Amino acid sequence: xxxxxxxxxxxxxxxxxxxxxxxxxxxxxxxxxxxxxxxxxxxxxxxxxxxxxxxxxxxxxxxxxxxxxxxxxxxxxxxxxxxxxxxxxxxxxxxxxxxxxxxxxxxxxxxxxxxxxxxxxxxxxxxxxxxxxxxxxxxxxxxxxxxxxxxxxxxxxxxxxxxxxxxxxxxxxxxxxxxxxxxxxxxxxxxxxxxxxxxxxxxxx
Amino acid sequence: xxxxxxxxxxxxxxxxxxxxxxxxxxxxxxxxxxxxxxxxxxxxxxxxxxxxxxxxxxxxxxxxxxxxxxxxxxxxxxxxxxxxxxxxxxxxxxxxxxxxxxxxxxxxxxxxxxxxxxxxxxxxxxxxxxxxxxxxxxxxxxxxxxxxxxxxxxxxxxxxxxxxxxxxxxxxxxxxxxxxxxxxxxxxxxxxxxxxxxxxxxxxxxxxxxxxxxxxxxxxxxxxxxxxxxxxxxxx
Numbered sequence: 001x002x003x004x005x006x007x008x009x010x011x012x013x014x015x016x017x018x019x020x021x022x023x024x025x026x027x028x029x030x031x032x033x034x035x036x037x038x039x040x041x042x043x044x045x046x047x048x049x050x051x052x053x054x055x056x057x058x059x060x061x062x063x064x065x066x067x068x069x070x071x072x073x074x075x076x077x078x079x080x081x082x083x084x085x086x087x088x089x090x091x092x093x094x095x096x097x098x099x100x101x102x103x104x105x106x107x108x109x110x111x112x113x114x115x116x117x118x119x120x121x122x123x124x125x126x127x128x129x130x131x132x133x134x135x136x137x138x139x140x141x142x143x144x145x146x147x148x149x150x151x152x153x154x155x156x157x158x159x160x161x162x163x164x165x166x167x168x169x170x171x172x173x174x175x176x177x178x179x180x181x182x183x184x185x186x187x188x189x190x191x192x193x194x195x196x197x198x199x200x201x202x203x204x205x
Numbered sequence: 206x207x208x209x210x211x212x213x214x215x216x217x218x219x220x221x222x223x224x225x226x227x228x229x230x231x232x233x234x235x236x237x238x239x240x241x242x243x244x245x246x247x248x249x250x251x252x253x254x255x256x257x258x259x260x261x262x263x264x265x266x267x268x269x270x271x272x273x274x275x276x277x278x279x280x281x282x283x284x285x286x287x288x289x290x291x292x293x294x295x296x297x298x299x300x301x302x303x304x305x306x307x308x309x310x311x312x313x314x315x316x317x318x319x320x321x322x323x324x325x326x327x328x329x330x331x332x333x334x335x336x337x338x339x340x341x342x343x344x345x346x347x348x349x350x351x352x353x354x355x356x357x358x359x360x361x362x363x364x365x366x367x368x369x370x371x372x373x374x375x376x377x378x379x380x381x382x383x384x385x386x387x388x389x390x391x392x393x394x395x396x397x398x399x400x401x402x403x404x405x406x407x408x409x410x411x412x413x414x415x416x417x418x419x420x421x422x423x424x425x426x427x428x429x430x431x432x433x434x435x436x437x438x439x440x441x
Contacts, residue, residue: 109291132360
């Protein structure tokens with residue numbers, strides 16, 4: 001007996017396989033895109049953030065050292081001027097400068113770690129966004145290019161200007177000097193100052 | 206014994222019934238193989254979904270384990286140690302030669318050196334104490350990054366699961382269609398032949414010359430004009 005050939009069933013089976021294959025291909029592409037993202041973002045590892053921290057500190061440290069040298073010099077000079085450089089008060093004042101310096105360095109170190117954490121947060125967010133995009137697009141070549149672009153465009157948090165770190169510590173010394181400068185018969189008065197402090201002037205009405 | 210027409214009628218009826226039965230047998234077989242094909246697709250889908258679920262479970266378990274109290278404490282310790290190392294690398298100890306004139310007596314120099322060293326130690330300790338507090342934040346942040354990573358993993362697996370789930374109805378439909386076999390037509394042919402035979406037997410039953418078998422049909426049931434031959438049961 002002549003049977004009709006079951007063409008439509010064969011077509012249906014073929015279509016079923018095609019659809020399944022397409023989904024497999026999509027999943028493969030998503031995985032490939034993910035690998036590209038992971039590969040690009042692999043550079044952001046612990047040594048990278050450690051180096052960033054070192055650089056962050058390095059960007060501030062020279063200025064801090066300079067300010068510290070100036071502050072210590074001023075303090076020693078001021079103490080010596082008053083003959084207090086060998087005194088307990090003098091040692092305490094110098095200790096205060098040292099304390100301010102070390103406190104600033106410690107704060108800088110902690111700030112560097114916080115900045116590295118913030119930077120890592122930005123990197124992770126960028127990575128997450130790319131993962132989401134990759135799942136939607138399933139286009140590995142586009143994702144690879146995008147990942148490279150995003151990774152290079154990442155801006156790390158930069159240190160804020162240091163400011164006058166020793167202002168408070170030197171406050172008393174500066175005040176003393178100012179006061180001394182304008183005090184009558186002060187030894188701190190510059191030589192060009194005409195007024196003796198005794199004052200012979202008078203107010204003319 | 207029965208006459209040929211009666212025999213034909215009986216055979217035709219049997220053929221009709223048999224053909225019908227064969228047709229429904231074929232239809233049942235078809236429906237069964239279609240359901241089987243649909244079930245196969247469903248089973249394969251469920252297996253994949255189970256694998257996805259296991260992947261997600263493993264990822265989640267790993268994350269939860271990574272956030273266990275001991276693991277968190279370890280993270281805090283590591284963070285504090287890391288911050289401490291950065292502090293140690295950043296802070297510079299006071300110089301051994303104190304910033305005094307060379308003529309200053311040793312006792313004075315020692316006093317100043319002691320004051321500087323004390324200030325340095327205290328300030329370093331204060332920075333490290335702050336680092337200890339920050340260690341908790343570091344641990345939380347690390348966990349947050351870990352959760353983000355797990356979220357990405359699970360997100361990808363769920364994306365695959367959703368993709369497969371979206372295809373399931375069409376895959377089942379296509380599998381069912383592919384499993385469907387066209388009817389051989391044998392049942393219908395037999396049934397049709399039986400119907401034709403029955404019709405023929407029915408048309409021949411009342412015609413003159415057609416002798417009904419004895420006892421085939423009582424006279425009162427016979428069509429008009431039918432005379433059962435004499436000597437038969439109803440012809441008397």
